[in-house]
Amino acid sequence: MTIKLTIMDQMEEIAREHGKILAPLRDDLVLLDSGLDSLGFAVLVARLEDKLGIDPFTASEDALFPVTFGEFVKVYENGAH
Amino acid sequence: MAHTEARSLRQYVGSAEQFFFDRHACARITDLAGGTTLGGRLEELADKSVLLATGGQLTTGLALIELDGIARRLTILPPDADPEHFAAIVAGADIDAVIVDQTSAASGTFDLPVRIGCAAEIAAAERLPAPSRQTEWVMLTSGTTGIPKMVVHTLAGLTAAFCGKPADHGAAWGTFYDIRRYGGLQIFLRAVLGGVSLILSSAGEPIGDHLERLGRHGVTHLLGTPTHWRRALMSPAIRNISPRYVRLSGEIADQAILDSLHSAFPQAVVSHAYASTEAGVAFEVRDGLAGFPADFVERSRDGVEMKVLQGSLRIRSPRAASRYLGADAPLADEDGFVDTGDMVELRGDRYLFAGRRGGIINIGGLKVHPEEVEAVVNRHPQVRMSLVRSKRSPITGSVVIADVVLKSDNNAQQRALGELKGDILKFCRDALPRHKVPAAINIVPSLDVAATGKLARRYG
Numbered sequence: 001m002t003i004k005l006t007i008m009d010q011m012e013e014i015a016r017e018h019g020k021i022l023a024p025l026r027d028d029l030v031l032l033d034s035g036l037d038s039l040g041f042a043v044l045v046a047r048l049e050d051k052l053g054i055d056p057f058t059a060s061e062d063a064l065f066p067v068t069f070g071e072f073v074k075v076y077e078n079g080a081h
Numbered sequence: 082m083a084h085t086e087a088r089s090l091r092q093y094v095g096s097a098e099q100f101f102f103d104r105h106a107c108a109r110i111t112d113l114a115g116g117t118t119l120g121g122r123l124e125e126l127a128d129k130s131v132l133l134a135t136g137g138q139l140t141t142g143l144a145l146i147e148l149d150g151i152a153r154r155l156t157i158l159p160p161d162a163d164p165e166h167f168a169a170i171v172a173g174a175d176i177d178a179v180i181v182d183q184t185s186a187a188s189g190t191f192d193l194p195v196r197i198g199c200a201a202e203i204a205a206a207e208r209l210p211a212p213s214r215q216t217e218w219v220m221l222t223s224g225t226t227g228i229p230k231m232v233v234h235t236l237a238g239l240t241a242a243f244c245g246k247p248a249d250h251g252a253a254w255g256t257f258y259d260i261r262r263y264g265g266l267q268i269f270l271r272a273v274l275g276g277v278s279l280i281l282s283s284a285g286e287p288i289g290d291h292l293e294r295l296g297r298h299g300v301t302h303l304l305g306t307p308t309h310w311r312r313a314l315m316s317p318a319i320r321n322i323s324p325r326y327v328r329l330s331g332e333i334a335d336q337a338i339l340d341s342l343h344s345a346f347p348q349a350v351v352s353h354a355y356a357s358t359e360a361g362v363a364f365e366v367r368d369g370l371a372g373f374p375a376d377f378v379e380r381s382r383d384g385v386e387m388k389v390l391q392g393s394l395r396i397r398s399p400r401a402a403s404r405y406l407g408a409d410a411p412l413a414d415e416d417g418f419v420d421t422g423d424m425v426e427l428r429g430d431r432y433l434f435a436g437r438r439g440g441i442i443n444i445g446g447l448k449v450h451p452e453e454v455e456a457v458v459n460r461h462p463q464v465r466m467s468l469v470r471s472k473r474s475p476i477t478g479s480v481v482i483a484d485v486v487l488k489s490d491n492n493a494q495q496r497a498l499g500e501l502k503g504d505i506l507k508f509c510r511d512a513l514p515r516h517k518v519p520a521a522i523n524i525v526p527s528l529d530v531a532a533t534g535k536l537a538r539r540y541g
Contacts, residue, residue, distance in 0.1 A: 017506070017510060017518075018515060038445055038476050038477055039444065039445060039477055039515060039516055041476045042444070042445070042474040042476040042480045042520060043480060043520040043521075045474060045480075045520075046472060046474065046480045046482065046520035046521045047520060047521055049521070050521045050523070057475035057476075058473060058475060064475075
């Protein structure tokens, strides 16, 4: 599974678990409008570390603030290299 | 609880046939009535402040019986004490003599006027000094950082929970605790005063060997932390023992471990007790349920009073320590209540332990006690034990992570691990608010256990 598909998969699962409705995951979707709240994203980052073996937010010295879904995926794709 | 005539420990031994065992040796405690393990040098320790730096529990126990009533002060060095703190301990307790044995890890580091070796063999003594004073007992707390606090007790306070109870000469007591910590010392003193045998563990002894030995010596009363018990239940050697009394203390006894022990030992009384080095033994619960009845609070029981203030359990008790050595901070508040730092929550007519005040995880402003999440995870049929910890999160500050040990590897192989993790998470979601549900579950082969027998937690 690609990184992007893994992220989509996890976001759908967390939305289901948290009883949220997820917006269609297009690259230009603003994360704040995705349907997940901050706890949802915190869980997502922890789960992705479990699935992908990386946590680019904690590993990076720069503060990373992805705004859109596409940017969020990029952070992980860059972190995997 | 009046002790008009203070007896020293040695005055309790001699009437009953009594043995203390560890992995390597067996000592006939009865012989201590007219014998010694200190090579005829006990007299040198009169009125001294003595550090017990023995490596083995058996030699520690023998020396304690000999020194009570003789030494001015007895400071018991726990097996996991940090050598960096030795100088501070020696200075803080005015120590001028040290007892070592062959396995003392730190035997070379103490430069003191008197240094005496102790062995597990009891030799007949021509004459023994008569006990002439009330010895101060000093225990070290198991704080995670910094120099341990030195907590001052008397023998009367340490034995108040069971002194005067009828002896049970058919009993053999066993413990997973180390007797150099408060919980283990209670068992040791109970065995000495009750005239019964005691089976101790040895450093590095595998749990299976220890259980086999407990069975061989016919253990009837066995005590440990919930973590000790979870590990024991994972060992096939658990079949060797059939105690009639099983007790847990030192950590929160959740319903899952109480139920597991009930089904493992249907013939036994399964009880859990609350005690701390500072507050002493507060109470025992025997109804098989987690937590304790609400009416324990605000009502004096055996002289022990409890109250709940700002969420934490406070205890005023004749079994409590008298003070900290050398510390500015008082041990108790103005009214004599010790703040245990253990947080409790009232649910119906019962108080349940929520966790340590210092262990709270902050999830975006919402508080989570690791222990309350563990209690839920541990109820899952395939989970043996778990440790819930915080992980830094760029979004909420922290998230909750659960490290989980499964009951059997076979199950893990039969079912996809991912599916099992999902199942445990669903289990948590059904029982906990959203922020308390672990963000991730790690299946791990084992968890670190501290020398106290408690799960090793890293706060902060």
